[in-house]
Amino acid sequence: MDITSYRQQRAYAAQYGFIVGLIWIASFSLFIIGLTQPLMGNLSLLVGILSIAAAGYLVRKFRHEVAPLRFWHTWWMATQIFMYASLLMAAAQFIYFRYIDNGLLVDTYASIMQQPEAVAMLQSMMPGENVEQVGTEVIGLLQSISPIQLTFEFLIYNLMSSFIFAFPAAWIGKSGKTPASPSQNQ
Numbered sequence: 713m714d715i716t717s718y719r720q721q722r723a724y725a726a727q728y729g730f731i732v733g734l735i736w737i738a739s740f741s742l743f744i745i746g747l748t749q750p751l752m753g754n755l756s757l758l759v760g761i762l763s764i765a766a767a768g769y770l771v772r773k774f775r776h777e778v779a780p781l782r783f784w785h786t787w788w789m790a791t792q793i794f795m796y797a798s799l800l801m802a803a804a805q806f807i808y809f810r811y812i813d814n815g816l817l818v819d820t821y822a823s824i825m826q827q828p829e830a831v832a833m834l835q836s837m838m839p840g841e842n843v844e845q846v847g848t849e850v851i852g853l854l855q856s857i858s859p860i861q862l863t864f865e866f867l868i869y870n871l872m873s874s875f876i877f878a879f880p881a882a883w884i885g886k887s888g889k890t891p892a893s894p895s896q897n898q
Contacts, residue, residue, distance in 0.1 A: 717779055724778065725789050728770040729796020735763040736801045736870075744808070747820045764877050767793045768884025775885060783886050790881035794874035802867040809859035818854045825851065 739759040746753025771790050775781050781789065809817075824830055825847045834843045857865075 725792035729793045733797035733800030737804045767881040771885025786885045787882035790878035798870035806863040822851045
């Protein structure tokens with residue numbers, strides 16, 4: 713792959729990453745709504761999984777319309793798409809945690825950890841420990857994390873996941889008929 717086609721691939725990956733990033737933002741929004749309405753949480757998971765298929769479709773579109781790619785080039789393009797999506801997602805998450813959340817996420821986890829099922833699960837996971845004290849420490853830790861720290865945690869997680877999500881997206885992008893080269897079209 714020459715430098716011109718690499719730059720072209722990177723430019724398309726940025727555009728496609730914007731699209732996938734918007735899908736991730738929708739998924740995150742549904743997750744936040746799902747904290748109070750469980751059906752939306754399930755829909756959030758579905759939208760998140762569909763983002764992998766969307767990235768694969770976009771890679772396939774690039775492969776058919778712009779330049780044929782080998783599998784590893786397809787994987788790298790999908791990885792770049794998810795990395796650009798991660799950056800957009802981080803910006804949206806920072807805005808959410810800094811200006812909108814007002815402790816909703818921490819309060820939801822605190823109420824979940826106080827339910828009898830969660831207490832029983834924690835007791836089975838940590839026999840001999842004071843579960844109430846551990847729960848209080850975890851909630852205190854969550855409350856002490858600043859929005860920027862929380863955003864960076866999610867950003868690192870999303871960037872690491874990019875390498876994994878790129879495999880199924882590349883597989884989808886590489887599937888289908890091999891595009892004809894320009895010499896075969898004449």
